[in-house]
Amino acid sequence: MTESLILRGSIESLDMQHIRNIAIIAHVDHGKTTLVDCLLKQSGTFRANEAKASEERIMDSMDLEREKGITIRAKNAAFKYKNYHINIVDTPGHADFGGEVERIMNMIDGVLLVVDAAEGPQAQTRFVLRKALEAGAKPIVVINKIDRDNANPKKVLDQVFDLFMSLNATDEQLDFPFVYCSAKAGYAKLDLEHASGTMEPLFDAIVKYIPPPRAKAGEGFQILVANLDYSDYLGRIAFGKIVEGKVKVGEAASCLHGDNTVTAGKITMVYHFEGLKRIEIEEAHAGDIIGITGFENVFIGETISDRPERGALPYIPVDPPTIQMEFAVNDGPLSGQDGKLVTARHIWERLQREIRTNVALRVAPTSDPKLFAVSGRGEMQIAILVEQMRREGYEVLVSRPEVLWKKNDAGESLEPIEKLFVEIPQEHMGPIMENLAFRKAEITNMNHHGPQVTIEALIPMRGLIGFETDLVNSTRGMGVMSHLFHEYGADRGEIAARKNGSLVSMEDGEATSYALDYIQERGRLMVEPGEKVYRGMIVGENARENDIPVNPVKEKKLTNMRSQGDGKGIQLGAPLKLSLERALEYIDVDEYVEATPKNLRLRKKILDENQRKRAEKTRVLRFVQ
Numbered sequence: 001m002t003e004s005l006i007l008r009g010s011i012e013s014l015d016m017q018h019i020r021n022i023a024i025i026a027h028v029d030h031g032k033t034t035l036v037d038c039l040l041k042q043s044g045t046f047r048a049n050e051a052k053a054s055e056e057r058i059m060d061s062m063d064l065e066r067e068k069g070i071t072i073r074a075k076n077a078a079f080k081y082k083n084y085h086i087n088i089v090d091t092p093g094h095a096d097f098g099g100e101v102e103r104i105m106n107m108i109d110g111v112l113l114v115v116d117a118a119e120g121p122q123a124q125t126r127f128v129l130r131k132a133l134e135a136g137a138k139p140i141v142v143i144n145k146i147d148r149d150n151a152n153p154k155k156v157l158d159q160v161f162d163l164f165m166s167l168n169a170t171d172e173q174l175d176f177p178f179v180y181c182s183a184k185a186g187y188a189k190l191d192l193e194h195a196s197g198t199m200e201p202l203f204d205a206i207v208k209y210i211p212p213p214r215a216k217a218g219e220g221f222q223i224l225v226a227n228l229d230y231s232d233y234l235g236r237i238a239f240g241k242i243v244e245g246k247v248k249v250g251e252a253a254s255c256l257h258g259d260n261t262v263t264a265g266k267i268t269m270v271y272h273f274e275g276l277k278r279i280e281i282e283e284a285h286a287g288d289i290i291g292i293t294g295f296e297n298v299f300i301g302e303t304i305s306d307r308p309e310r311g312a313l314p315y316i317p318v319d320p321p322t323i324q325m326e327f328a329v330n331d332g333p334l335s336g337q338d339g340k341l342v343t344a345r346h347i348w349e350r351l352q353r354e355i356r357t358n359v360a361l362r363v364a365p366t367s368d369p370k371l372f373a374v375s376g377r378g379e380m381q382i383a384i385l386v387e388q389m390r391r392e393g394y395e396v397l398v399s400r401p402e403v404l405w406k407k408n409d410a411g412e413s414l415e416p417i418e419k420l421f422v423e424i425p426q427e428h429m430g431p432i433m434e435n436l437a438f439r440k441a442e443i444t445n446m447n448h449h450g451p452q453v454t455i456e457a458l459i460p461m462r463g464l465i466g467f468e469t470d471l472v473n474s475t476r477g478m479g480v481m482s483h484l485f486h487e488y489g490a491d492r493g494e495i496a497a498r499k500n501g502s503l504v505s506m507e508d509g510e511a512t513s514y515a516l517d518y519i520q521e522r523g524r525l526m527v528e529p530g531e532k533v534y535r536g537m538i539v540g541e542n543a544r545e546n547d548i549p550v551n552p553v554k555e556k557k558l559t560n561m562r563s564q565g566d567g568k569g570i571q572l573g574a575p576l577k578l579s580l581e582r583a584l585e586y587i588d589v590d591e592y593v594e595a596t597p598k599n600l601r602l603r604k605k606i607l608d609e610n611q612r613k614r615a616e617k618t619r620v621l622r623f624v625q
């Protein structure tokens with residue numbers, strides 16, 4: 001985090017009745033970040049803080065968030081409305097980052113549940129609403145994107161009501177306030193027939209319906225740490241709500257750790273949020289969300305207070321990971337050519353740093369010192385970490401995601417089963433149903449509406465890996481899906497990982513067009529002429545099921561004049577270049593993705609062909625720790 005974001009300010013003491021702490025939650029792309037932007041802009045926060053009011057999705061400040069157009073980490077901001085100080089947390093909507101939503105439930109008292117007026121509630125709408133209701137947060141339903149042509153806000157409101165019902169909401173929760181809005185156009189209204197040019201109705205709803213913080217004024221203090229940040233300049237900053245009392249800079253304090261040990265220390269700085277900025281303040285009061293420094297070894301979920309006798313505050317734990325991947329040291333012949341950080345120690349330290357703030361991720365050493373187990377909620381979550389590491393100069397080998405199994409009391413192995421929702425144009429139904437059957441999905445519901453069909457299925461998480469690629473390909477991008485953890489269920493049996501084997505290089509060198517021309521008769525190429533290849537690297541996809549060794553570096557013998565100028569007259573198909581995420585789902589259990597700052601290569605785990613033949617492909621189950 002940049003130091004420039006921290007300003008010095010003098011804040012008039014905030015009384016709790018004038019604080020509101022809310023989170024924006026929704027399914028992916030329903031407009032959370034756009035809404036937070038709009039609220040910050042219309043509250044005048046940007047003018048005050050001289051930020052760029054013209055920019056879009058300002059809260060998505062990480063490079064990868066901007067590039068992918070999605071939110072990855074939950075982020076705090078705050079704005080003033082009338083004489084209220086409103087702390088607002090933007091959250092990610094993608095299921096893989098659900099841990100971010102869970103952890104911030106510890107600092108808020110209300111949520112804006114955003115639902116797309118055309119799409120209606122989706123899988124992650126259900127997940128985030130359940131988390132909010134469990135945390136006792138007061139919801140305001142925001143039906144967003146009412147400007148869309150195919151918007152049907154009334155129908156969507158009914159669907160949201162049904163969703164509350166199915167989550168066993170209390171009568172009080174069922175009586176939720178709702179607001180229609182267009183975050184993009186910048187207006188909100190309580191009644192669709194009304195004209196409105198501003199967000200005023202939503203601002204009013206927030207101060208009217210969201211209760212003041214669940215916190216207690218008094219002497220001393222207690223803070224529940226819900227987020228961490230690190231600055232080279234300030235050290236570790238812990239963020240959370242002051243659950244009781246008031247905090248002053250310079251005060252003695254202690255941190256009660258998860259293992260019940262206590263670190264004594266001192267509060268060295270206190271910040272609170274104004275707009276996107278962190279303002280340094282001298283004193284903060286019960287109910288506010290603040291950042292404090294002074295404790296280098298504090299973790300998310302721990303309590304900082306004036307004295308340890310106050311005990312630990314209850315912390316809502318995050319759901320455990322469901323998938324695992326191996327991270328290994330790049331031991332291939334091209335290792336270290338574009339990355340600077342390649343050793344086991346580099347990788348281990350980077351992973352340790354990651355889990356300090358990424359609460360839904362777990363890392364563990366294995367019996368092999370060059371291999372680490374990284375577990376998370378989905379392949380995208382782990383792919384984002386690999387992508388960040390590449391940009392920081394790391395090289396790493398990453399395996400295919402494997403799901404984490406559990407044993408029941410009877411000792412039987414159970415696997416994670418997901419509830420899958422698919423919506424496709426009817427003409428694509430045949431191939432999709434076939435694909436789902438292949439992945440051991442059990443169809444639980446199907447609905448035809450006009451030219452569209454929605455399919456609900458229970459599918460083993462194992463079977464879901466790679467399904468999105470197939471869905472996009474076979475519906476030419478018209479299919480959408482979402483999924484949600486359902487239960488640990490009985491073993492659904494063998495699922496073939498991939499229908500095609502690999503074309504594996506048997507030589508080191510540079511690929512030639514002459515050699516690739518022969519190889520492409522066997523399947524689909526993944527490399528271009530001139531690309532560096534090595535023994536054991538995957539240079540193409542076999543049209544058949546088995547792996548076959550090929551020689552991509554062979555040169556044509558210069559037997560006659562016509563052969564000079566290698567490549568003339570050869571027509572090579574465009575190579576299949578997979579994104580990191582697609583590559584991770586694509587590879588088989590005995591293969592790795594080699595991720596370096598400049599290259600993504602696919603390879604066999606065991607590079608030597610003879611050794612590889614000896615090591616048999618076997619199905620090994622991994623279990624939740």
Ligand SMILES: Nc1nc2c(ncn2[C@@H]2O[C@H](COP(=O)(O)OP(=O)(O)OP(=O)(O)O)[C@@H](O)[C@H]2O)c(=O)[nH]1
Binds near residue numbers: 032092183
């Ligand atoms: N038409 C219309 N489009 C909107 C509206 N609000 C957001 N969008 C668009 O919807 C897309 C997704 O918006 P985001 O704000 O990034 O959605 P999000 O919920 O933050 O997405 P994640 O953080 O990835 O879950 C963007 O292209 C927005 O411009 C709206 O009110 N009307």
Ligand SMILES: [Mg+2]
Binds near residue numbers: 034092
């Ligand atoms: Mg977002």
